[in-house]
Amino acid sequence: MTRATKIVATLGPASSEPEVLERLLRAGVDVVRLNFSHGKAEDHIARARMVRECAERVGKPVALMADLQGPKIRVGKFENGKTLLVPGARFVLDAARTEPGNDEVVGLDYKELPRDVKPGDKLLLNDGVLLLEVESVHGDQVVTIVRLGGELSNNKGINKQGGGLTAPALTGKDMEDIRTAMAFQADFLAVSFPKSATDMEMARQLANVAGEPYRHKPALIAKIERCEAIPVLEEILRASDGIMVARGDLAVEVGNAAVPALQKKMIRMAREMDKITITATQMMESMIVNPVPTRAEVSDVANAVLDGTDAVMTSAETATGKYPVETVEAMALIALEAERAEDVKLDADFTNKQFGRIDQSIAMGALFTAYHLGCKAIIALTESGSTALWMSRHNIHVPIFGLTSKATSERRMALYRNVAPVLMPAHTDRDHALADAERVLVQRGVLRPGDTYAITCGEPMGYPGGTNMLKVCRVN
Template sequence: MSRATKIVATLGPASSSPEILAQMIRAGVDVVRLNFSHGKAQDHIDRATLVREVARQAGREVAIMADLQGPKIRVGKFDGGKTMLEPGQKFILDAAYNDLGNNDRVGLDYKQLPRDVKPGDTLLINDGLLRLTVDGVHGEEVHTTVVIGGELSNNKGINKAGGGLTAPALTAKDMEDIKTAMSFQCEYLAVSFPKNATDMEMARQLANVAGEPWRHKPHLIAKIERSEAIPMLEAILRASDGIMVARGDLAVEVGNAAVPALQKRMIRMAREMDKVVITATQMMESMIVNPVPTRAEVSDVANAVLDGTDAVMLSAETASGKYPVETITQMAAIALEAEAADDVTIETDFTNKHFGRIDQSIAMGALFTAHHLGCKAIIALTESGSTALWMSRHNIKVPIYGLTSGVLSQRKMTLYRNVRPLLMPAYTDRDTALAKAETLLVELGVLKPGDTYAITCGEPMGYPGGTNMLKVCRVD
């Protein structure tokens, strides 16, 4: 596989059969997303078991990302399931109303809304398709005027333009879902609507406690979808293992026009801070019903790849769409074409950079050396995967192979750009480990006699964070 950019695909009704899932994995899925906004705990456990088994049969390891629902900031249900709002009409969002909604008012799942808004605020419903202006707050009632109308159906989401809703990132449901996710040891846990680093630190503590019986600690992904998260981005990144550019809710809060520049900024900052980054939302949206993407979607995916994203993500396209396998195939082809046109800037990447750690310096040295010698591969013997992560933060045409003895590290590395994780037994003798690594890549057809490659490892062997050696070798 020559594709550097990874693909995250959401599992759902369209993709939960073993046959379709196997085709998706063979087509190029690297990480499977389980959306905890839908389904019960046992549903997710069963799907995780299915993913593990199908991946094993396909001869590939894929990571599982459990995506927490976060706070439900939604309207209630309507009599008949929906109503039609007309521009200029008055409409009440009533936190105390428990009956079915009508054309005058509807209840709220989010009972704090009357405390979070004031006259003049703009409320956006159903991803911004409906727009209401707040006229006033009377007790538990938020009185509004419809600015942009349309059909409003059950349980549609509410956003406040500019942000400011006080709902906590982690709900009671999320805390139970973390326990469920740890029971099948997901590699990645995505936290919805974090506002600051504290939200991520709390999620990590809960996940580590829940994972203790299995001695499991997942990597945490912060979904950037609140306007409050933008000024706190650096702190959130430090408290996380990566971020997701969650363009749907983020666009509703900050405005569609602001999102492209924010996307580029977030990808750049994540790479500079040695974190992973996923670009998500509506990337191939038309393929929910069409067998081919629009030209705009092709450009969207390609631009995310050129920006340096680790992964591009599919949601409804693979969860409920008509063409889940075809969507993955198209996305993989777009990524390959974009990567082929990308420039390598190793020298400028290192200008005025200082590396205070030996293992990080070795990783950077491997990149520089492999690029200038035209090596066929870079091999990182790594316990934790950190060396491969550091290498993957820089654009290089040479494929990086992360060789590890731990299945958890192997699966986590499936999300790292340009890294092919492989499982290899642990060896205490350095020369044996180097020889076995070369043999493995020769058997896989990556290397052949006469090829040069760079390899990094640590002495003594087997200690996370101990990479201290770089060697350039030629296959006999």
């Protein structure tokens, strides 16, 4: 059994040497995340080039994800780099302050905060570790009472419990970063803090314009991390190619206890709408400093896999951690073991379900046929990768191979659950294409004489959305 769940790994100082990156790819990384919250444009371009070169050496399709920073809702800097907040004490957040902060007051990167809050509002700092209650607002100053104290250091993030901050999802920096990401043809663009479908539509328009000189259009991932995004999740999904269950900021806004149920809801909804999902944040947090994960982390990764996520993601574990390769190896093993325990409910999935498109009906027919005939593989000859995506929304424990002549489609399919992307020459003749597809999988050791497999394609060949044929074959 091959691993169906994909792994997204964040690149950083701990993984930026080609030797380490190659080991990560061999350990199981399918998508490399470039975090635009850190580094300059030239750094990201150089790292993207390195990822492409390492992927070619390893002989594996690897996608690139550019993750936009989004609005900086943070405190400023302190005279001594940090301060200690004492419960019951007053602490002022001053949007007009330009000098470093002290034990009583600190400046703000987010200048709109005084207009977004009122007395009684609760502000969570440093990923929810610190809690301030707004006592009063005077001009640019937000006077708070410390409810949960502790150390507060430079540039820590601010969240408003229950949401309500008006910061736009796309900043001027994000717009510049989109141009940078399109310069190296990022396969996926992750948009931070979207509150509505409009945010995603704007990001898509900017990305398509920036990608036009390269004839490139990225897939868009909406990072669900704002309270306001939950009621309009369906609209955001329709405007996106997938979502990231970004549990860090989301947990701070909605409360830790609400996140597990929301994670399941988001993954289920995305699968039903033929969208992709990435589950992220603190999945293997202890492996930043330890060579093995905790039992709780093992269960967390396994539960995300059992929920049906397309991918699980590392952040600091591979960016700055001591054990980046070991983290990926552990994730891969956990995912594989969880997949062995999955229930296949294909017949139930199709009950009362209607398909309005020929290509989608063919994809579903291939799943049903391959499962009940016990096929060794499903082959989708695809231009855009859509047929493979539709197939991958259902658990059948039959590997799906997305064969395409487009390198962009090959890399995009690297994120699809249970899809192995394969680049093959373009064909205009159907019979030659079918024979070539079988030959490729026989050479890879996937198929052997006597094996049956299902294969889909479109006739005439070479037109996106044209899948209209399903054939069941036996290898001679």
